[in-house]
Amino acid sequence: MKTVETLLAVEDVTVEFDGFKAIDSLNFYVDKGGVRVLIGPNGAGKSTLCDTIIGRVRPRSGRILFRGEDITRLPEFRIVRKGICRKFQTPGVLQSLSVHDNLALAARKTRDWWHAFGRDLTKAERERMEDVLALIGLADKRDYLPSQISHGEKQWLEIGMVVATEAELLLLDEPTAGMSPQETSDTADLIRRLVGRHTVLVIDHDMSFVEQLDAPVSVLHMGALLKEGSIAEVRSDPEVAAVYLGRIEDAAAA
Ligand SMILES: Nc1ncnc2c1ncn2[C@@H]1O[C@H](COP(=O)(O)OP(=O)(O)O)[C@@H](O)[C@H]1O
Numbered sequence: 001m002k003t004v005e006t007l008l009a010v011e012d013v014t015v016e017f018d019g020f021k022a023i024d025s026l027n028f029y030v031d032k033g034g035v036r037v038l039i040g041p042n043g044a045g046k047s048t049l050c051d052t053i054i055g056r057v058r059p060r061s062g063r064i065l066f067r068g069e070d071i072t073r074l075p076e077f078r079i080v081r082k083g084i085c086r087k088f089q090t091p092g093v094l095q096s097l098s099v100h101d102n103l104a105l106a107a108r109k110t111r112d113w114w115h116a117f118g119r120d121l122t123k124a125e126r127e128r129m130e131d132v133l134a135l136i137g138l139a140d141k142r143d144y145l146p147s148q149i150s151h152g153e154k155q156w157l158e159i160g161m162v163v164a165t166e167a168e169l170l171l172l173d174e175p176t177a178g179m180s181p182q183e184t185s186d187t188a189d190l191i192r193r194l195v196g197r198h199t200v201l202v203i204d205h206d207m208s209f210v211e212q213l214d215a216p217v218s219v220l221h222m223g224a225l226l227k228e229g230s231i232a233e234v235r236s237d238p239e240v241a242a243v244y245l246g247r248i249e250d251a252a253a254a
């Protein structure tokens with residue numbers, strides 16, 4: 001008997017850019033409630049998959065189901081309203097707003113426009129902001145501007161903004177880009193604390209970070225799944241070593 005529920009199903013999806021298959025007949029399933037990691041070398045199609053899930057890129061064929069509902073052709077804002085939120089690889093904070101106000105804005109983004117302006121936060125929303133500030137470790141810096149916090153803290157603010165939307169499925173595309181080893185390890189802790197309240201799809205290529213997440217891993221290569229399993233299984237797979245680890249080491253040496 002199946003005990004876990006599938007939250008997201010990517011079924012036989014192909015995405016083409018000028019005839020080039022960035023995603024090639026991909027089948028990919030994310031279970032409700034946990035963390036799932038998607039790794040793969042540069043150009044594997046990881047960000048394209050994210051773009052396709054969120055409705056920014058349209059697949060040539062195949063379909064995407066969220067909670068069993070076909071969302072393949074919905075516009076991005078409707079997919080967001082259904083409960084999927086994406087953190088971009090590039091920073092998305094507003095420089096003129098404090099840490100707290102960036103979070104408050106994110107919390108309102110998915111609402112109707114008349115709720116987004118000219119209304120104070122409700123008690124429940126204020127409590128939620130406190131939870132998120134504590135989660136991302138920025139409670140003491142709530143009144144700082146983004147320019148006054150470190151690069152790592154800015155990344156946490158962005159994760160906090162995604163969390164503040166209360167979306168069920170969070171897509172984090174390279175959340176540790178440019179972070180120190182300590183910040184990377186703190187980020188893994190942060191993501192693990194999201195489990196239960198959210199389902200998190202983490203995209204990265206930093207193996208030590210992936211190891212700390214201790215979650216099931218899917219390896220994408222040339223737009224298709226190469227391997228799925230625990231981090232140990234993935235690490236010991238010769239094919240993965242050849243196409244993924246090999247290339248990463250080449251890249252590091254270059
Ligand atoms: N908008 C686009 N137009 C043309 N080619 C693209 C576009 N976006 C991505 N690609 C190509 O698709 C492939 C996958 O890219 P991407 O999804 O960004 O990989 P990853 O995130 O795994 O590094 C790459 O070869 C990239 O050059």
Ligand SMILES: [Mg+2]
Nearest residue numbers: 046047048089
């Ligand atoms: Mg990418």
